[in-house]
Amino acid sequence: MGAIGGEDLMKWEKMQGAGAREEKILVLVRLRPLSEKEVASNEVADWECINDTTILYRNTLREGSTFPTAYTFDRVFRGDCSTRQVYEEGAQQIALSVVNGINSSIFAYGQTSSGKTYTMDGITEFTVAEIFDYIHRHEERAFVVKFSAIEIYNEAVRDLLSSDNTPLRLLDDPERGTIIEKITEEVLRDWSHLKELLSICEAQRQIGETALNEKSSRSHQIIRLAIESSAREFLGKGNSTTLAASVNFVDLAGSERAAQALSAGTRLKEGSHINRSLLTLGTVIRKLSKGRHGHINYRDSKLTRILQPCLGGNARTAIICTLSPARSHVEQTRNTLLFACCAKEVTTKAQVNVVMSDKALVKHLQKELARLESELRTPGPPSSTCDYTTLLRKKDVQIEKMEKEIRELKKQRVLLNHGWRIYYGWLEMIMIQDKLQTIIILSGKQGMFRMMNIQYHQVWLILIIRMVSESSTIHILMKGTVRAVLRKLQVELQKILMTTAKKFAVLRWKSQAGTRTLDPLPYLLLAMKEHLL
Numbered sequence: 001m002g003a004i005g006g007e008d009l010m011k012w013e014k015m016q017g018a019g020a021r022e023e024k025i026l027v028l029v030r031l032r033p034l035s036e037k038e039v040a041s042n043e044v045a046d047w048e049c050i051n052d053t054t055i056l057y058r059n060t061l062r063e064g065s066t067f068p069t070a071y072t073f074d075r076v077f078r079g080d081c082s083t084r085q086v087y088e089e090g091a092q093q094i095a096l097s098v099v100n101g102i103n104s105s106i107f108a109y110g111q112t113s114s115g116k117t118y119t120m121d122g123i124t125e126f127t128v129a130e131i132f133d134y135i136h137r138h139e140e141r142a143f144v145v146k147f148s149a150i151e152i153y154n155e156a157v158r159d160l161l162s163s164d165n166t167p168l169r170l171l172d173d174p175e176r177g178t179i180i181e182k183i184t185e186e187v188l189r190d191w192s193h194l195k196e197l198l199s200i201c202e203a204q205r206q207i208g209e210t211a212l213n214e215k216s217s218r219s220h221q222i223i224r225l226a227i228e229s230s231a232r233e234f235l236g237k238g239n240s241t242t243l244a245a246s247v248n249f250v251d252l253a254g255s256e257r258a259a260q261a262l263s264a265g266t267r268l269k270e271g272s273h274i275n276r277s278l279l280t281l282g283t284v285i286r287k288l289s290k291g292r293h294g295h296i297n298y299r300d301s302k303l304t305r306i307l308q309p310c311l312g313g314n315a316r317t318a319i320i321c322t323l324s325p326a327r328s329h330v331e332q333t334r335n336t337l338l339f340a341c342c343a344k345e346v347t348t349k350a351q352v353n354v355v356m357s358d359k360a361l362v363k364h365l366q367k368e369l370a371r372l373e374s375e376l377r378t379p380g381p382p383s384s385t386c387d388y389t390t391l392l393r394k395k396d397v398q399i400e401k402m403e404k405e406i407r408e409l410k411k412q413r414v415l416l417n418h419g420w421r422i423y424y425g426w427l428e429m430i431m432i433q434d435k436l437q438t439i440i441i442l443s444g445k446q447g448m449f450r451m452m453n454i455q456y457h458q459v460w461l462i463l464i465i466r467m468v469s470e471s472s473t474i475h476i477l478m479k480g481t482v483r484a485v486l487r488k489l490q491v492e493l494q495k496i497l498m499t500t501a502k503k504f505a506v507l508r509w510k511s512q513a514g515t516r517t518l519d520p521l522p523y524l525l526l527a528m529k530e531h532l533l
């Protein structure tokens with residue numbers, strides 16, 4: 001990962017000062033023309049966009065109905081509007097936020113055959129073309145663009161870049177939220193590479209047949225571009241910071257009822273799952289539209305778990321609701337419009353995402369500390385002595401917190417740089433947990449165990465045992481899942497203990513209860529289980 005610094009850091013600090021930006025989800029409606037098939041079967045178009053923001057139901061035969069006839073959104077697009085127009089006048093601003101370190105998502109929602117895939121294919125390509133163009137125009141920055149794609153089919157998550165059909169697991173990460181384990185990420189090289197990856201995805205996507213749409217997509221598809229950028233000027237220097245964000249292109253499966261698609265058998269099973277995910281999406285949107293009160297059931301479906309940040313979280317979001325104008329689809333069109341009405345009340349809180357190196361973070365915290373101290377030295381006129389004391393106390397707490405963070409970061413850096421140290425004396429365990437990794441150092445008079453870089457469920461474990469009383473050093477490198485590493489570790493330790501039994505037999509351990517003789521193996525395994533699993 002590269003680095004930005006100086007001006008960029010200042011710019012970022014300013015942006016952070018301005019805080020996260022709260023805004024409503026952008027809701028766009030796209031009405032498609034009647035299809036040839038619909039025209040051939042004498043279908044009537046009952047919906048019309050009367051201006052740029054309003055869509056009207058024009059069935060005079062239905063007068064007296066309790067449903068509203070006019071619906072207003074951020075933007076509505078008539079049947080003769082091109083996808084480029086939908087992109088430029090709708091989704092563009094939100095999608096391109098990603099190059100400035102802001103997460104963004106574009107969804108297509110609507111019944112089968114209403115034009116979701118037709119719309120999202122164009123939106124995805126236009127966005128990537130503009131991202132490439134932006135990258136070429138900003139040579140002062142180094143960009144890395146990573147492409148990944150999944151589908152959620154019958155509530156199983158599949159990697160669309162892999163021929164392996166094994167469902168991917170979702171994991172909860174305290175920092176990054178829900179992450180998809182073992183997902184393939186391709187570093188995007190150029191336009192032809194994008195086309196190649198998109199055609200792999202298309203081939204992998206589950207295609208089924210329903211009575212409504214001969215090539216109906218039966219799964220939810222999420223294409224994700226993760227973009228990291230750093231100023232070339234600071235590449236490789238210690239005070240590195242990187243802008244990191246991703247944009248999701250979400251093509252949902254049809255929102256219609258399974259019955260209407262004349263589904264049966266497999267199609268019916270798909271329908272119920274599709275509706276479970278969409279039902280949860282609807283519930284989440286409905287709850288969010290009424291404010292953030294109470295529990296929001298993101299975890300009830302894979303779709304809402306993965307898309308949680310786009311639904312009221314740290315992202316800018318646009319939803320394109322696609323509609324068929326046909327009279328026979330009026331019920332589904334109304335359902336889609338109802339969903340769209342709820343979605344336009346949902347707010348998200350996007351912020352610039354910056355990944356900093358330790359050095360840059362320490363620098364940032366020191367600056368913040370200095371700012372707080374200077375604020376303290378020149379306080380504004382307090383309205384009363386009580387206000388002034390409260391302010392002072394608050395600042396003290398903030399300063400103390402910052403100082404603690406700086407101490408902690410410095411300690412971590414020292415340990416990372418000089419962690420390969422031998423602690424003489426009693427067996428001791430130092431455990432440091434930071435955002436991404438856990439470092440455990442077990443050390444003792446006779447031996448030292450050092451384990452580091454334990455990230456999520458992938459463990460990179462280095463066990464180094466050094467016999468202090470002898471010159472020999474044994475290095476064992478193990479890699480795998482936590483359980484696999486624990487098993488291997490147990491075997492390796494037993495081998496070592498057998499060969500160096502005498503040395504370890506007298507290994508002592510000082511606990512609160514006093515000095516005791518200890519076999520280090522169970523203690524080590526217990527400590528690992530407690531802290532890592």
Ligand SMILES: Nc1ncnc2c1ncn2[C@@H]1O[C@H](COP(=O)(O)OP(=O)(O)OP(=O)(O)O)[C@@H](O)[C@H]1O
Pocket residue numbers: 031032033035079110111112113114115116117118119213215216217218252253254255322
């Ligand atoms: N705005 C439009 N203008 C012209 N043709 C359109 C438009 N939108 C969709 N179509 C056509 O309608 C048909 C169905 O569109 P599409 O496959 O995108 O629907 P969908 O909503 O993705 O359906 P499903 O949920 O079943 O995947 C396609 O043949 C597509 O070319």
